[in-house]
Amino acid sequence: MKWILYDIGGVLELVDDDRWPQMLEKSWSVRLGLTVEALRARLDAADLPDTTLQAGVEGEFWQKFAAALALDDAEVAAMRAQLWDAYCGEANVELLEHARSLRGRAGLAILSNSGDGAREEEERRFQLSSIFDPICYSHEQGVAKPDAGAYLTALGRMGARAEDVLFIDDNDAPARGAESCGIRAVLHRDNATTIAAIERFLAN
Incomplete structure (x- = not known):
């Protein structure tokens, strides 16, 4: 067969997988009143799990994401939804x-x-x-x-x-x-x- x-x-x-991550990063920076560089620095320091090669780590990812950016549950939910909309097209x-x-x-x-x-x-x-x-x-x-x-x-x-x-x-x-x-x-x-x-x- x-x-x-x-x-x-x-x-x-x-x-467009080459563009949406950067566009999302810019949108989040504006939303949080941070520069792109500051956003990257906070997330780099958060020791986020690699979600591309591991299953079962999404919860840990968003928990650490929220802590790094001082987000409440509603903000995390909105940004998670925004990410998946961009990811899936x-x-x-x-x-x-x-x-x-x-x-x-x-x-x-x-x-x-x-x-x-x-x-x-x-x-x-x-x-x-x-x-x-x-x-x-x-x-x-x-x-x-x-x-x-x-x-x-x-x-x-x-x-x-x-x-x-x-x-x-x-x-x-x-x-x-x-x-x-x-x-x-x-x-x-x-x-x-x-x-x-x-x-x-x-x-x-």
Whole structure:
């Protein structure tokens, strides 16, 4: 069986992963009356857990975040909601619907660098598990793209051979990481081109 393996941010979600963290940082700085540098200094000193490679640490992250910035529960809740809105963006409806149409023709899976809490937030918004299985998150696997371990772990969970997988990502380094593991890759730039590449892969 052939598989299509998708990234999330910038592919299945319409979001600019290169810009939103900086935009959020600026918004929070204004909200708290701090410079960006002062905000960074407080958070750097807070010893926040790495949410990208660990599961079950989101609560600790926000507790330390609140203490570092002297926030009450309502302020933390508002800033947490703002972060997830920025992180998740909007659904790429066309690509999601195309993926759904492939059921029965190919296995459908996700490999995404992520933050602890992403599975719950993205499932609530986009119901990804109704289309994709497995969904491989870096914070749950403990390894992130472009490390070869991320792809090899995903292949194991898929029960797939590398040559039977097409990987789709909007960034060059993860795409090249997939190729180094023997997985064909498409650099996503627009839906029409990506969908055409998927259809060619499945036709051959």
